[in-house]
Amino acid sequence: MEICYVLDASAIINGFKINSNNNYTVPEITSEIKDLKSKLTFDMLIEEGNLIIQDVPNKYISSVNDVISMSGDILRLSMPDIKLISLACMLQDEGKDVKVISDDYTIQNTLKIMDIPYSGVMTEGIKGIYNWKKVCEGCKKEYDDDYPFDDCEICGSRIFKKRIRVNR
Ligand SMILES: [Zn+2]
Incomplete structure (x- = not known):
């Protein structure tokens, strides 16, 4: 099965290499992409159909909220971050093979707790x-x-x- 990648803002800013069109993100991400170069990359990905913007039903957001209030990460995660993790849960729930691409330590920590595969761009780069x-x-x-x-x-x-x- 082909892997679905869930990209956060850092994945786009740090230049994650997109090799398929199975890439997803949430609408809130646009507020976190501020520099011009990343904005252009983002727009191009959307235009070429390589990045799908997908909203997430509330039930997934509340289950992520439950996990992060237990772990204490709730104060360190922004709304786009929470939505992104929720999106990964939703895609997993749909039976898809998911990997989150993020260099954000708090996001990675939450994914580890939830047993969702992830990888960073910068860390991948130095491997x-x-x-x-x-x-x-x-x-x-x-x-x-x-x-x-x-x-x-x-x-x-x-x-x-x-x-x-x-x-x-
Ligand atoms: Zn010696």
Whole structure:
């Protein structure tokens, strides 16, 4: 089954790559997209039919409200955020395979509690960015990749190459 993506404002602002036309969002999102570039992207997605704006019945909103009043996230979520999570619930209820795209920590936290799959754009973006570092076998001193020798200048042990994750 094809995955339905539910996009929040951060997904559009941070440039989520849209590869299908199974993308949904809520009408309230327009108030959260303020910069010109994101507005243009948003308008284009609507025009090309790749983003469906979908309102959500109240029953889904109240069940999300129940969850977030228990978790304490209710004070940190805006109305568009709550509607977005409700939309994901509604689509799941319709039997669809749903994934929410959001870089908002509070939204992600609520989705985790509700067992709804999610992913961030920024975090997705840094996945797979690795660098090589040279590390001494003996004293563990780290050298830059361009260190020209095979043994450590401190202890004389062998240096090996190690893949390291780059955090930005
Ligand atoms: Zn060493």
